[in-house]
Each structure stands twice: as C-alpha cells, then as structure tokens.
Amino acid sequence: MAKITYIEHNGTEHVVEVANGMTVMEGARDNNIPGIDADCGGACACSTCHVYVHPDWVAKLPERDDMEEDMLDFAYEPDPERSRLTCQLKVSDELDGLIVQMPEMQI
Structure with a gap:
C-alpha cells in the first residue's frame, strides 16, 4: 500500500x-479525486489522466x-520532464509518498 x-x-x-x-489513476478514481477524468478507463488511449509528477519523484x-x-x-500543456499518465503508473510500496499535481484541465 502506498500513500499518494x-x-x-x-x-x-x-x-x-x-x-x-x-x-x-485507479487510486484517484476510486477515491473520487477531481481532476483525473480517465475517459478511456486506463487503456492508455487518451490523455485525461495526465499529471505533473513532483520533481523529487x-x-x-x-x-x-x-x-x-x-x-x-x-x-x-505537457511538461517534457514531469508529465505522466497515471494509468501507466503501477502502485507498489516504492511509490509510498508519491506526489502528483493535476493540470488546469484534461483534454
């Protein structure tokens, strides 16, 4: 389990x-976190679960x-260094403490 x-x-x-x-992405969806739309349900077929990862991560x-x-x-507005799709980040103990920030909008 990881605290995100x-x-x-x-x-x-x-x-x-x-x-x-x-x-x-599933963690955001299951906890009703606003700002991650996840329109494709995690199939990596859209960009609506885009976030900016904290620089330390x-x-x-x-x-x-x-x-x-x-x-x-x-x-x-993707950032070449910090942008990630949350559907592609699998949670493990190593992600405990991960910090992600949502963009102004999802498209």
Missing part, C-alpha cells in the same frame, strides 16, 4: 492510500514507454 498525494490545480490536496497492484519512476509518450502529445 494528489494536488488539484487550485492547490487542494488529497492524501489517500492506494493498494499495491492498482494504478495511480521523476527519476524514481519507470521510464515512459512509446505508447505513453504518444498519448502525452495530446495532453494539456
């Missing part, structure tokens, strides 16, 4: 525990694969 902090664009923080094996996460890179091209 989701920060809305307006600065509102939501700290929730997410079970190992779920994705960061960028190097700790697995690298983006080609499919995630392609979908991030459609995200709202």
Whole structure:
C-alpha cells in the first residue's frame, strides 16, 4: 500500500492510500479525486489522466514507454520532464509518498 498525494490545480490536496497492484489513476478514481477524468478507463488511449509528477519523484519512476509518450502529445500543456499518465503508473510500496499535481484541465 502506498500513500499518494494528489494536488488539484487550485492547490487542494488529497492524501489517500492506494493498494499495491492498482494504478495511480485507479487510486484517484476510486477515491473520487477531481481532476483525473480517465475517459478511456486506463487503456492508455487518451490523455485525461495526465499529471505533473513532483520533481523529487521523476527519476524514481519507470521510464515512459512509446505508447505513453504518444498519448502525452495530446495532453494539456505537457511538461517534457514531469508529465505522466497515471494509468501507466503501477502502485507498489516504492511509490509510498508519491506526489502528483493535476493540470488546469484534461483534454
């Protein structure tokens, strides 16, 4: 289980525990966190679960694969270093303390 902090664009923080094996997107969805739409349900077929990963966490996460890179091209104001799709981040004990911030909007 990992404690993950989701920060809305307006600065509102939501700290929730997410079970190992779920994705960061599923953790947001299951805890009614606003700002992650997840329109495709986690199939990496859209960019509506886009977040900016806190700078301290960028190097700790697995690298983006080609499919995630392609979908991030459609995200709202992607950041080349910090943008990730939460459907592609699998929760494990190593993600305990992860901090992600939602963009102003999802497209």
